[in-house]
Amino acid sequence: xxxxxxCVLLLDCYGDLxxxxxxxxxxxxxNEDLTLSEIADIQKISRQAVLDSLRHSEQMLRHAxxxxxxxxxxxxxxxxxxxxxxxxxxQPDTETIRTLAQQGLELL
Amino acid sequence: xxxxxxCVLLLDCYGDLxxxxxxxxxxxxxNEDLTLSEIADIQKISRQAVLDSLRHSEQMLRHAxxxxxxxxxxxxxxxxxxxxxxxxxxQPDTETIRTLAQQGLELL
Numbered sequence: 001x002x003x004x005x006x007c008v009l010l011l012d013c014y015g016d017l018x019x020x021x022x023x024x025x026x027x028x029x030x031n032e033d034l035t036l037s038e039i040a041d042i043q044k045i046s047r048q049a050v051l052d053s054l055r056h057s058e059q060m061l062r063h064a065x066x067x068x069x070x071x072x073x074x075x076x077x078x079x080x081x082x083x084x085x086x087x088x089x090x091q092p093d094t095e096t097i098r099t100l101a102q103q104g105l106e107l108l
Numbered sequence: 109x110x111x112x113x114x115c116v117l118l119l120d121c122y123g124d125l126x127x128x129x130x131x132x133x134x135x136x137x138x139n140e141d142l143t144l145s146e147i148a149d150i151q152k153i154s155r156q157a158v159l160d161s162l163r164h165s166e167q168m169l170r171h172a173x174x175x176x177x178x179x180x181x182x183x184x185x186x187x188x189x190x191x192x193x194x195x196x197x198x199q200p201d202t203e204t205i206r207t208l209a210q211q212g213l214e215l216l
Contacts, residue, residue, distance in 0.1 A: 013176070016176055067124045070176075080208055080209075081212065084192060084208045087202075087208065093199060097199075097202075104185055107184050
């Protein structure tokens with residue numbers, strides 16, 4: 001299974017739709033960047049069980065995104081706030097704007 | 109049933125989780141601001157049927173928000189971008205920042 005970077009964002013948006021167990025495995029894979037075998041070792045389950053759980057979770061996350069499109073919206077907002085920050089950095093007296101843009105990015 | 113303004117935001121975030129029919133009634137109520145009786149007349153169903161559908165939809169929308177918290181996140185981002193816009197309006201040479209903040213708000 002190719003590790004899809006978009007899933008990191010989907011997991012952040014929709015992780016609470018997964019069961020605690022599914023989420024735990026998905027976070028080890030996508031956020032901690034462990035391999036399937038490493039997760040299997042830690043969790044004392046088969047590599048196949050890890051794979052099955054991740055496939056199922058990925059399907060659920062993608063389905064949620066198809067329905068709600070939040071990850072795409074958040075990605076665009078991140079670009080927007082990063083561009084504001086970059087524009088403000090080249091300007092004098094924009095400390096308030098820079099602080100606000102930074103706070104906005106922390107929400108994403 | 110008191111018309112809850114938070115539901116407008118929840119409907120925007122999670123409306124695609126409702127059936128087409130549920131969404132149609134919810135939009136007439138929350139976005140078009142019609143009364144239960146007006147919706148019942150237009151849709152040629154009973155006022156009670158409208159009420160039942162809206163209650164069910166509201167429950168689903170609130171449940172989605174409890175799980176995902178997107179509406180709250182988006183509300184905070186809106187404040188953040190509005191504050192950036194206000195701060196930029198008092199500053200010279202901030203046209204780029206203002207345009208970006210406006211574009212960000214349009215995503216929300």
